[in-house]
Amino acid sequence: MSDQPTRVYENDEIRVFWYADRCQHAKKCVGGSWKAFDLSRRPWIDVNAIPAKELAEIIDRCPSGALRYEWKEQKEGTV
Numbered sequence: 001m002s003d004q005p006t007r008v009y010e011n012d013e014i015r016v017f018w019y020a021d022r023c024q025h026a027k028k029c030v031g032g033s034w035k036a037f038d039l040s041r042r043p044w045i046d047v048n049a050i051p052a053k054e055l056a057e058i059i060d061r062c063p064s065g066a067l068r069y070e071w072k073e074q075k076e077g078t079v
C-alpha cells in the first residue's frame with residue numbers, strides 16, 4: 001500500500017490529497033459539492049470552486065480516507 005497520493009490539488013489556502021486506490025465510490029464528495037468534485041471532469045477536483053473551509057468539511061466526510069487535506073497556513077480561531 002502506497003502512502004503517495006495519486007494526485008495533489010492545491011490553492012493558496014489548502015492542499016488536497018487524493019488516494020485513488022482507497023476510494024470506495026461512496027460519493028460523499030460529489031454529493032457534498034458537484035462544483036468542487038466532478039468525477040467526469042479532469043482534473044476532477046477543483047479546489048477553487050468553493051471556499052476552502054467547505055471543501056475541508058466535505059473531505060472530512062469521506063469514509064475511506066481517499067481524500068485528505070492540510071491547511072497551507074494555520075487557520076486559528078475558525079470553526
Ligand code: SF4
Binds near residue numbers: 022026028
Ligand atoms: S467521498 Fe471518498 S470514498 Fe467517496 S467517492 Fe469521494 S473520495 Fe471516494
